[in-house]
Amino acid sequence: MALLTRRDILALITVSAAAGVRPIRLGAQAATPRRIGIIGSGQQGGSLGLLWAKAGHEVLFSSRHPDQLKDLVDKAGPNARSGFPQDAAAFGDVVLIAVPYGALPQVGKDYAAMMKGKVVIDVGNPREDRDGPMAADAMARGTGVASAEYLPGVRLVRALSALSFMQVQKEAHRAGEKLGVPVAGDDAEAVKIVAALVTDAGFDPVIVGGLSRAKEFDRNTPVYVKGLTAKQIREALKLPPA
Numbered sequence: 001m002a003l004l005t006r007r008d009i010l011a012l013i014t015v016s017a018a019a020g021v022r023p024i025r026l027g028a029q030a031a032t033p034r035r036i037g038i039i040g041s042g043q044q045g046g047s048l049g050l051l052w053a054k055a056g057h058e059v060l061f062s063s064r065h066p067d068q069l070k071d072l073v074d075k076a077g078p079n080a081r082s083g084f085p086q087d088a089a090a091f092g093d094v095v096l097i098a099v100p101y102g103a104l105p106q107v108g109k110d111y112a113a114m115m116k117g118k119v120v121i122d123v124g125n126p127r128e129d130r131d132g133p134m135a136a137d138a139m140a141r142g143t144g145v146a147s148a149e150y151l152p153g154v155r156l157v158r159a160l161s162a163l164s165f166m167q168v169q170k171e172a173h174r175a176g177e178k179l180g181v182p183v184a185g186d187d188a189e190a191v192k193i194v195a196a197l198v199t200d201a202g203f204d205p206v207i208v209g210g211l212s213r214a215k216e217f218d219r220n221t222p223v224y225v226k227g228l229t230a231k232q233i234r235e236a237l238k239l240p241p242a
């Protein structure tokens, strides 16, 4: 699939709204406003950051070319700003990493020390065609296990990886039963913080377990980008009812 530029993504949001597709809507304002740094402000990172900024969180979108983030920051409104990836790592008490999985080792080398002790959400999905052989290794062991090795010292949570960016843009805060979002992490407090951010983004969190269980919602699993509700995810993963 051809990658979209940020301008394309913003245009899609606008066209979707004009075509009567459900636009991004404001959810309830965040109960606990956070400072969220975003490393990788493309399709997934940009779309999630927009939702969090609208929900009342402070968001720093980052890029290696922050001058290209103006449209995104304008769209996100007064809670948003831009900077370099190191600014996002420093700014966030929560950091979202949304880079091609093959870039995660470098991001870890460059910024894990700055993010030490912080809650880090990793949404990256390994794809061998894009990321090379390291993707096969991560898929075999599970992303929760592999990403933890690339990001030593952070309070890692896998979440928001099993939703497509189009689902993020079109289905957030939908009426009726919300889309479910599997969440996995070893740090119970970090998982709780991320589950609240999933709710603030307009989805329904499903706590699956520790990082070793993130494998259960990696690419090609029955719950990956299938548009399931939380109840359906719990059934598919044989989790007890909420």
Ligand SMILES: NC(=O)c1ccc[n+]([C@@H]2O[C@H](COP(=O)([O-])OP(=O)(O)OC[C@H]3O[C@@H](n4cnc5c(N)ncnc54)[C@H](OP(=O)(O)O)[C@@H]3O)[C@@H](O)[C@H]2O)c1
Binding pocket: 003, 004, 039, 040, 041, 042, 043, 044, 045, 046, 062, 063, 064, 065, 085, 098, 099, 100, 101, 103, 106, 107, 123, 124, 125, 126, 160, 161, 162, 163, 164, 165, 166
């Ligand atoms: N798109 C989806 O529907 C979706 C859904 C779920 C999960 N994901 C996963 O989320 C991740 C991002 O996907 P995406 O579709 O959002 O990709 P994308 O639109 O290409 O955005 C990725 C961003 O990563 C940044 N980046 C790349 N290499 C970097 C590096 N070495 N250091 C810092 N930043 C770097 C780039 O920012 P700059 O070039 O501006 O610095 C780019 O804007 C992937 O792992 C993907 O599998 C995507």
